[in-house]
Amino acid sequence: MSGGESASETADPDLIEELLDGKHRALARVISKIENRSPGYRELVSQLHTHTGSAEVIGITGSPGSGKSTLVDKMAARYRERGLTVGVIAIDPSSPFTGGAVLGDRIRMASNVGDMEVFFRSMSARGTLGGLSTATTDAVKAFDAFGKDRIIIETVGAGQNEVDIVSTADTVAVLVPPSSGDDVQMLKAGILEIADVLVVNKADMDGADRMVMELREMVRMRDDSPSFAGHHGAEASYDGDGESGGDRGDDGGEGEPDTWEPPVLETVAKSGEGIDEFLDTLADHREWLERTGRLEGKTRTRYAEEIRTLLREDTSRLASREIEAQGGLDAYVDAVMDRETDPYTVADEVLEPLRKCVEERGRTGEDGS
Numbered sequence: 001m002s003g004g005e006s007a008s009e010t011a012d013p014d015l016i017e018e019l020l021d022g023k024h025r026a027l028a029r030v031i032s033k034i035e036n037r038s039p040g041y042r043e044l045v046s047q048l049h050t051h052t053g054s055a056e057v058i059g060i061t062g063s064p065g066s067g068k069s070t071l072v073d074k075m076a077a078r079y080r081e082r083g084l085t086v087g088v089i090a091i092d093p094s095s096p097f098t099g100g101a102v103l104g105d106r107i108r109m110a111s112n113v114g115d116m117e118v119f120f121r122s123m124s125a126r127g128t129l130g131g132l133s134t135a136t137t138d139a140v141k142a143f144d145a146f147g148k149d150r151i152i153i154e155t156v157g158a159g160q161n162e163v164d165i166v167s168t169a170d171t172v173a174v175l176v177p178p179s180s181g182d183d184v185q186m187l188k189a190g191i192l193e194i195a196d197v198l199v200v201n202k203a204d205m206d207g208a209d210r211m212v213m214e215l216r217e218m219v220r221m222r223d224d225s226p227s228f229a230g231h232h233g234a235e236a237s238y239d240g241d242g243e244s245g246g247d248r249g250d251d252g253g254e255g256e257p258d259t260w261e262p263p264v265l266e267t268v269a270k271s272g273e274g275i276d277e278f279l280d281t282l283a284d285h286r287e288w289l290e291r292t293g294r295l296e297g298k299t300r301t302r303y304a305e306e307i308r309t310l311l312r313e314d315t316s317r318l319a320s321r322e323i324e325a326q327g328g329l330d331a332y333v334d335a336v337m338d339r340e341t342d343p344y345t346v347a348d349e350v351l352e353p354l355r356k357c358v359e360e361r362g363r364t365g366e367d368g369s
Helices: 015-022 024-036 041-049 070-083 134-146 157-166 188-192 208-223 226-232 273-294 296-327 330-338 343-367
Strands: 056-062 086-092 118-123 148-155 171-175 197-200 264-266
Touching: 015 024, 015 041, 015 134, 024 041, 024 118, 024 134, 041 134, 056 070, 056 157, 056 273, 070 086, 070 118, 070 148, 070 273, 070 296, 086 134, 118 134, 118 343, 134 296, 157 296, 171 188, 171 296, 188 197, 188 343, 197 208, 264 273, 273 296, 296 343, 330 343
Parallel strands: 056 148, 056 171, 086 118, 086 148, 171 197, 197 264
Antiparallel strands: none
8 A cells, every 4th residue: 555545545446447437527536536635546546557658748838828728728629629538637826725726627618618528627736846746647647547638737837937847748838928029038948948839829919920030049049059958859869779869960760850849839729720730730749759769758757757756755754754753843943943953963863764664675685585
């Protein structure tokens, strides 16, 4: 049992079966359990894992006012026209009082009301970096196991912190509103660095053409810098044997470059203009990921980061339990205030039982017993 859950906190097998059978009510219940961290949620996600790996995950981020919600609405509608099912996770700011999504399960998918094959869910950012949390990753797995063909994650839009989306989505689109000035310079380097596709939405407004030109120039400048090669360049790609790909600019064996230069597209989400081209570009990026082996590399990196995150969370939880067993944190703080000890020594003392356990297991492994 993971995370210290008791036998009474195991997953509900009927709930899992209903989700795998395509019942949306079960999907909603599973996501609620995940978001609320209800008893048994970890075992539930563990059992769903074997049924994942088919969905394409798309991240939509960008500054507030860039039209993310309207674009996501139109994306879902066009995907449905193409016969694909869609799951949407909209990350909302967290309530400072309840920790829940401020806007809750608001209805903003106007083009898809009544279509159960477009399942929309708002989730709380819970104050995490980039507006994403472990619960979001788990919810993606629930959508994937359910059988959704496309999973769209729409983030809060908090500038530099949005880089977290790159560890969850296969393809990241960054939306930028038009501007008549030099506001493109306000874009953080991290946002441009994570963009697989750049979209100037509301392209019918003044300043759109200038924004497109400035973004394309910034992409060219970025691609000329070796420091940006890692995310889109061949060095970080993998072939079928897990080895690194060729040098930046090498062919992928089919006369096509192994590097991906983020295109700059124009859309008018309100009218649907440019949406089909946008979806086709997302498909092109997916094909590039698969052809160069980067999709497997991204998946490996994602799982590695997820394991690290869970280890940090669980270790923190164990440390908190040990602190409470020793009389609570205040006692340690009092000792530090009185100069009887220091924070480093406190940390060593709290983690000593865990350290001894790990060392003992290591010795047991070396002995082969």
